[in-house]
Amino acid sequence: MYDVIVVGGGHAGCEASLACARLGKKTLLVTGNLNNIADMPCNPSIGGPAKGIVVREIDALGGEMARNTDKASLQMKKLNTKKGPAVWALRAQADKITYPKEMKKTLEHTDHLTLRESLVEDLLVEEDTIKGVMLEDGEKILAKAVILTTGTYLKASILVGSNKKQEGPHGEKASRFLSDKLKALGFRILRLKTGTPPRIERASIHFEETKLEEGSKDNLTFSYDSKTATATTLQIPCYLTYTNAKTHQIILDNLKKSSMYGGYVKGVGPRYCPSIEDKVVRFHDKERHQLFLEPESLFYDDIYVQGLSSSMPEDVQEQIVHSIKGLEDAKILKYAYAIEYDAIDAKQLKQSLETKLIKNLFTAGQINGTSGYEEAAGQGLIAGINASLKLDGKEPLILKRNEAYLGVLIDDLVTKGIKDPYRLLTSRAEYRLLLRDDNADLRLRDYGYQIGLVDEERYQRFCQKKKDIADVFEILKKERITPKEEVNAYLEEIGSTPLQAGLSLYELLKRPEMKMEHLLKLVKLPFDEAVLNEVEIEIKYEGYIRKAEQEAKKMLHLESMKISEDIDYEKIPNLASEARQKLQEVRPTSLGQASRISGVNPSDIAILSIYIKRGNYESN
Amino acid sequence: MEDTICAIATKLGVGAISIIRVSGRDAISKVNALFEGKNLEEVESHTIHYGWIKEKEEVLDEILVSVMRAPKTFTREDVVEINCHGGILATKSVLEALLRTGIRMAEPGEFTKRAFLNGRIDLAQAEAVMELIESKNDTAKRLALSALQGSTTNLVKDFREQIKQVIASIEVNIDYPEYEDIEQMTEEKLEKLLEDLQAKLEEIILQSKRKQQLKNGIETAIIGRPNVGKSSLLNHLLEEEKAIVTSIEGTTRDIVEGDVNLDGISLHILDTAGLRETEDVVEKMGVEKSKQILKKAQLVFFLLDGSKSLQEEDKKMFSSLEDEKTILVLNKKDQGIKIKKSDLPFSHVVVTTTKTKDGLDELKQEVKTMFQQDEIQENDAAILFNARQLALASQAQEKLKEAKCALEEGVELDMISLDLQEILETLGEITGENYQDEILDTLFANFCVGK
Incomplete structure (x- = not known):
């Protein structure tokens, strides 16, 4: 019998299981392949605008991502330094061998934490409460709480052109049944899609034809506690090149062969991360698109071509790559692919990341519809903390929108839900002036200490x-x-x-x-x-800053007006029909949260506010 | 909005036909229960039918009934309109029969409110309906109609769209700092954009204020020394246009206040005390009071006796009159004009004989020219048309100024973006919109970013 079982060993799963174990919970991490723990199947970088601040927040709360990145960085950059401090952010190129290796080492050296290689195919639920999991071989493992961090592995299929395989990244086995089980439990299942560009061999690139992109020479670290990061001494550069008219013609000529345009994909792809096909089609007047050549590791030769996500068949990918300056003779080591996977509707979650349907069941990461290592890690940490707090009978840690990007992220997910994979952006944070790179510790370290992770x-x-x-x-x-x-x-x-x-x-x-x-x-x-x-x-x-604080205060006031759990929206006169339906679906816990639901207008909030006040008055 | 509501939509007791409008879930079935003719529950939507309203075998009226099913109706609910015979008794008997079926009497404005709550019209349009009902003159009616059709909404939308574009192009540089191909927003470019936005908003506010004047009536003062013809000018204006005049008995003298309708332009004649007396306004009311009146007035008729040479006292008044809102009226043309127009420091001068109405048409024309009536008739322009909307626009204007100052002081672009987002929110209140997700939509629609 475990206290907590974490299902999935990606960035969310690592943070979740570390948080639980460090808080003294007997924790089991189950993952399909122990060699793929903290894997980075897409870009070899961590951080960036908004995301970099999340990494700092994870550090402030006592999570692992920042410290681990400092042990594995190839290059560090501080972005947006010509702009105001609210949008400064760190980004590291991270070594895809070292990062997972260091993370696994940390997991293995953490007390109360057991790692196990297997796939979870069912959940044990009694009276709307989670009791444990069932593995693919039928073995049942009991636990008081379960955290699902399944990433892209729920019914995953990999697409290259018209070729479709039922598997996860790296040809890993996907979980075939878990998403159906979730559906049977009442979860609404979404089909999402994302993609990754091709990897090419370092030695086959004419770097002299590209532009050198160096990192910062300063000693930059993600963690507030690291003295230095490996990037400071390594200083591995990236390179910049561009697509051209010929590339675009190849893409347009072969459009129907891509999984997306050929109609082989059902999932919804992310707006912020379009494939090269999408870019060429949607922005057809653009003469060229930027491509960054990024090293994946010191220990192997793959170069990641950022900007060239594609679901074209292999032969077309060859043509595309070879049309690009510097890549004329490039050898593709791994073709670009699209991946489809199941996620749940995050509106079915509480702000603590516990599901509304099943007690003590938490979810974090891509299963909730996000994309990005940082978003996943952040949610994993919060889910781990809240599962532990719940078992201790304590109130959950719910970060507010004026306290952390993590607060913005989770509130957005559970309040608005998603249509395409969710990525954090600075523009999502209305109080970004308060949520800076420099003050994540001032905002959150007290929480980390009180909880017991710092x-x-x-x-x-x-x-x-x-x-x-x-x-x-x-x-x-x-x-x-x-x-x-x-x-x-x-x-x-x-x-x-x-x-x-x-x-x-x-x-x-x-x-x-x-x-x-x-x-x-x-x-x-x-x-x-x-x-x-x-x-x-x-x-x-x-x-x-004062102005932002004033604004935040107004929001907090709305936030403090709680909506009782059993409110009947049908009984509130004068609510607009759309608002009534959306409120019913999300069931916000406060007037503040209600005001952020799209389709709920200020007039509805006014009506709701009067209704709540009157209700309070009458019950007094 | 569970109830079904009804109300008489036409003026009670006036006209040959009265229309009773019914809206709500049970509108069709409840009217059908009283209707003798086709089964209204089975007829096609947006059709009209002949029949009788009957209650307990008693025929109440012969009617035409229109059946309109949701959602393509004014309220987006099922709507039935009953055309019954005009006259108080017939209409009331039908209405009362409807009320007895459990349909509720609508509150004032409730149909509009439902249209708003059901998402058919936005806040600005809902306000326009109210304005339309209350409009006093053609201009007001036209403006309200145009707003109802969405002109105000679109005006605000277009302007907000422009702000969104600016924000998006700042934000995209923040979230995608290394995409050098995307046009980089710079201080210089932003300064220019802010100037443009400021000028546009300024224009919107100015136009709106101007047209609001027309809608509400132009505050007008008639002044001049005794015996120059003020009262006959007033009388002509009043009589000719059959304007509504309220004459209130003052404690010591008559006070006149009234609305004059000049071919669609309303003049609201201000209480310029003693206008009907042959007394000097300035003398009687004191200099301070008359200055206040002149300040409040948007139009001043300053009358001079043209048959006499210019008096010192008149010249003294010149300095307290603003040229752009003054029409100088040289009266008593029939007795020969002794004052040269070139001696008068005013652009608008009209020569009249109030005794015979000579020159009155020229005077009206001059008023129209001053208030650009022609332009308004052609361009029934989108404006902000109530105090709430104008106040929000002015707030936005103020914030726009602050943002520009901040930019000049060297505050970074991403901070100015925050100012702009605040402005967007303020303007959104005009139509009742939330901006939260709009910026992201604009950003991804306009820029090609991402791995």
């Missing part, structure tokens, strides 16, 4: 940082700078108005042209860069 040593380091930030604020507000000759000379040099009278350092830094680096030329502030950086952002963007 140990004392890491927490003390964080407390020191918090104290330092407060100290720097204090100094800047208290200390004044006087119009001395050398001060004014420097100010003029950087294009700032000379001082007439004394000014606090805080006020000086408020000047639009003034930066922390300038201030450091005038005064000594012996603190960490991260600390100074944090203070600078808080001061420079104070107006915008």
